Amino acid sequence: MDTFTRFTNQTQGRDRLFRAIQYTCMLLRYLLESKADREKVVMKLKKLESSVSSGRKWFRLGNVVHAVQATQQSIHVSDLVPRLCLTIANLNRVIYFVCDTVLWVRSVGLVSDINKEKWRKWAARHYYYSLLLNIIRDVYEVSLQMEQIAQEKAKREKSMPQNHLGPCIADEETEWLQSFLLLLFRSLRKHPPLLLDTVKNLCDILNPLDQLGICKSNSGIIGLGGLLSSIVGMITVAYPQMRLRTC
Numbered sequence: 001m002d003t004f005t006r007f008t009n010q011t012q013g014r015d016r017l018f019r020a021i022q023y024t025c026m027l028l029r030y031l032l033e034s035k036a037d038r039e040k041v042v043m044k045l046k047k048l049e050s051s052v053s054s055g056r057k058w059f060r061l062g063n064v065v066h067a068v069q070a071t072q073q074s075i076h077v078s079d080l081v082p083r084l085c086l087t088i089a090n091l092n093r094v095i096y097f098v099c100d101t102v103l104w105v106r107s108v109g110l111v112s113d114i115n116k117e118k119w120r121k122w123a124a125r126h127y128y129y130s131l132l133l134n135i136i137r138d139v140y141e142v143s144l145q146m147e148q149i150a151q152e153k154a155k156r157e158k159s160m161p162q163n164h165l166g167p168c169i170a171d172e173e174t175e176w177l178q179s180f181l182l183l184l185f186r187s188l189r190k191h192p193p194l195l196l197d198t199v200k201n202l203c204d205i206l207n208p209l210d211q212l213g214i215c216k217s218n219s220g221i222i223g224l225g226g227l228l229s230s231i232v233g234m235i236t237v238a239y240p241q242m243r244l245r246t247c
Contacts, residue, residue, distance in 0.1 A: 015059040016233040018052050023226030025049035030220035057104045060097065067093040081140045089133035092126040099123035121212070128208035131201050138198040141244070145187035145194065196232045197244040203229035 029045040032038040067090055074086035099122045106114040188195040203225035209215040210222060236243045 010237060011059050011062075013234070013237045015056055016230050016237055018056050018059070020227060020230035020234065022049050022052040022056065023223045023230060025052070025223075026219050027223030027227060030218065030223055054107065057100070057107070060100055061104070064094060064097040064101065067097055082137050085133045085137035085140070089130045089137070092130040092133070096123050096126040096130060099126065124208045124211040128205065128212060128214075131205040131208065134201045135198070135205065138194065138201060138244075141191075141194055142184065142187055142198070145191055146183040149183055149186050149190070193236075193242050193244040196236060196242055200229045200232040200236075203232075 025045045025048050029042050029049065032042050032045070071087060071090035071094065074083060074090055077083040077086060099119050102114060102119050103116065103123065105111050106116060106119075188198070206215075206217055206222050206225040210217045
């Protein structure tokens with residue numbers, strides 16, 4: 001109960017909860033649209049999804065400041081690749097949140113002469129760039145962990161008696177793939193924050209890919225991806241030790 005209270009008291013926690021509701025509505029709406037006797041339920045889900053989406057914009061109004069602070073922090077990351085990826089990704093997040101704020105201003109009627117589609121495209125484009133750079137950072141971190149595990153395995157094998165019988169040709173053809181998958185599995189299992197961050201970014205990128213026409217999808221896949229990403233986000237908010245950090 002204490003964990004839930006701390007979670008709901010945080011702006012990020014409430015946003016993740018509302019986001020999970022929004023994408024759950026999208027997923028359920030997709031699943032029920034093909035059923036002839038579910039029109040009223042589908043309309044209610046659509047209205048709820050729209051209301052939650054509008055409500056979430058209030059939680060994101062201050063995110064420009066957080067993105068600027070994250071950019072300043074990422075500049076001091078010691079490793080070059082994460083430093084570049086995180087800094088440029090955070091700069092794109094700043095632009096994304098600026099676009100999001102402009103769209104909010106238009107939606108509440110404060111300014112009417114704003115090209116909604118143009119700003120929405122800009123927001124999707126910079127959101128996509130940010131996620132893509134974060135995925136590149138995740139891949140880099142995974143490769144480091146895989147290399148470390150491979151080195152540890154090589155050291156253990158050196159200390160063991162050698163078997164001079166070589167593998168057959170059929171085994172050699174699949175050995176590299178099995179070794180790669182095993183190293184990947186061990187790396188992600190050993191570092192849950194890295195696994196969660198990778199899953200979250202891969203799920204999140206489905207939406208901008210669809211909006212930009214790079215890889216068209218349907219509301220069911222986007223809803224499922226958004227729901228999984230929201231669950232991961234709630235976990236990292238409730239348990240900060242599960243967030244991926246870079247020194």
